[in-house]
Amino acid sequence: MNQHLKTAVIIPAAGSGERLGAHLPKALVQVVGRTLIEHTVARLSPIAAHIIIAAPAGYEDQFRTLFGQSVTVVTGGSTRTQSVKAALAALAPEVEYVLVHDAARAFATADLAERVLAQLVGGDLAVIPGLAVTDTIKEINSENRVVATPDRAQLVAVQTPQGFARQTILDAHASGADATDDAALVEKLGIAVRVIPGEESAFKVTHVADLDRAMRLLAESSTADIRVGLGTDAHAFSADSSRPMWLAGLLWPDEVGVDGHSDGDVAAHAICDALFAATGMGDLGSNFGTSDPKYAGASGATLLHETLNRITAAGFSIMNVSVQIVGNKPKIGPRRIEAINALSASLDGASVSVTATTTDGLGFTGEGKGISAVATALVVRR
Ligand code: CTP
Ligand code: MG
Numbered sequence: 001m002n003q004h005l006k007t008a009v010i011i012p013a014a015g016s017g018e019r020l021g022a023h024l025p026k027a028l029v030q031v032v033g034r035t036l037i038e039h040t041v042a043r044l045s046p047i048a049a050h051i052i053i054a055a056p057a058g059y060e061d062q063f064r065t066l067f068g069q070s071v072t073v074v075t076g077g078s079t080r081t082q083s084v085k086a087a088l089a090a091l092a093p094e095v096e097y098v099l100v101h102d103a104a105r106a107f108a109t110a111d112l113a114e115r116v117l118a119q120l121v122g123g124d125l126a127v128i129p130g131l132a133v134t135d136t137i138k139e140i141n142s143e144n145r146v147v148a149t150p151d152r153a154q155l156v157a158v159q160t161p162q163g164f165a166r167q168t169i170l171d172a173h174a175s176g177a178d179a180t181d182d183a184a185l186v187e188k189l190g191i192a193v194r195v196i197p198g199e200e201s202a203f204k205v206t207h208v209a210d211l212d213r214a215m216r217l218l219a220e221s222s223t224a225d226i227r228v229g230l231g232t233d234a235h236a237f238s239a240d241s242s243r244p245m246w247l248a249g250l251l252w253p254d255e256v257g258v259d260g261h262s263d264g265d266v267a268a269h270a271i272c273d274a275l276f277a278a279t280g281m282g283d284l285g286s287n288f289g290t291s292d293p294k295y296a297g298a299s300g301a302t303l304l305h306e307t308l309n310r311i312t313a314a315g316f317s318i319m320n321v322s323v324q325i326v327g328n329k330p331k332i333g334p335r336r337i338e339a340i341n342a343l344s345a346s347l348d349g350a351s352v353s354v355t356a357t358t359t360d361g362l363g364f365t366g367e368g369k370g371i372s373a374v375a376t377a378l379v380v381r382r
Helices: 036-047 060-070 080-088 110-121 166-174 182-188 208-223 266-279 284-288 300-313 333-346
Strands: 007-012 050-055 072-075 097-100 126-132 146-148 156-158 162-165 194-197 226-236 244-247 250-256 316-326 352-357 370-381
Touching: 007 036, 007 080, 036 050, 036 060, 036 110, 050 060, 050 080, 060 072, 072 080, 080 166, 080 182, 097 110, 097 166, 110 126, 110 162, 110 194, 126 182, 162 166, 162 182, 166 182, 226 266, 250 333, 266 284, 266 300, 266 316, 266 333, 266 370, 284 300, 300 316, 300 333, 333 352
Parallel strands: 007 050, 007 097, 050 072, 126 194, 316 352
Antiparallel strands: 097 162, 126 156, 126 162, 226 370, 244 250, 316 370
16 A cells, blocks of 8 residues: 555644634634645645545534545644544544644655655654754743753754654553654653754744745745846947847848857847846856857857756756847848747747847937847746
8 A cells, every 4th residue: 555545644723823813713714815734735736635624613514614524623722732632533443644733834845755754664653853952941830930951962952743653642541641743742642753854944834924935935936936038139240241130049141241250149148148147147258258259150059059058957947038129120020930039949948939029220229330138037936
């Protein structure tokens, strides 16, 4: 049987969320259009065939409506431990691994859960994620007097999901003791609890400021790391009438080309600059050197492809590229599709658009002295 079918996630979600101060139980509070419990379930459902939610008494149907048949909803208890215990009573017989995960840690990733699970499959009986603490922790007494200062290097702040072998978690809860996490009950049985690295995103939504943190986290992941860049290039038409005209990756046989170090393809060069600008990797000159003989006479297509290789190696992908050619000639319209295809082919099929304009007789382009191009590129960091 595959591991997914043998795994259950128990989600204690029966707290009232007093510190958050909402009018609803905390698990039903929305962040960016979804309740916390929906965020939690969406992240962890890929790893477990069984999901059991302990809901606040009176809200069970509201939870059932959210998830339908895909989850089991039980009535939670008056403490977190009681809520977990109620959910354990609903474990299916085939479940071997149990992950207990706070509804309030709605942004813990499936990757973290997978790492917990992998340790259980490897034979550990109890596995919990933990992060090093950055503050010094003091133990105090009821009069607010410090009793002890434990060595910070020996402390971790623990999170959920906490993973257990089925019998281990059942035995731990059979004692009837109460604790703020399940591992504490397992420790009392004298069973070793392994700590693995936790993650920042597994923070617990506790106070209102944590909702802001959650919103920022969701905004970051939905807009990813997208960056825009701008590039321009210009060249004078050559006095040498035998100079070939290369533009937008195409040869224009009826036109005289431009002077320049390379083939003078202003559209291709503007796109290269836009891509380097978007990725913060310098520009055409700093990458290919106007004095570097290796690129003397290099085609626009070659430079585009080499630019793509460099930004790809740095971890970026192109979302789209747009270039506008400015000049009296050549007329781009009749060959626009060809130009798009040529530029796109040099960028391994990236989305490219090509537009063109004249400048109403103004400036060096309007006077027919040369040609220029301006490009933008949108890239995303993978
Ligand atoms: N929990 C539960 N049953 C309880 C109390 C808490 O299932 N009787 C759950 C909460 O829903 C939460 C997790 O345990 O997912 C961690 O608890 P906490 O963050 O303290 O949530 P609340 O108890 O709801 O918040 P507060 O302490 O501010 O009231
Ligand atoms: Mg609480």
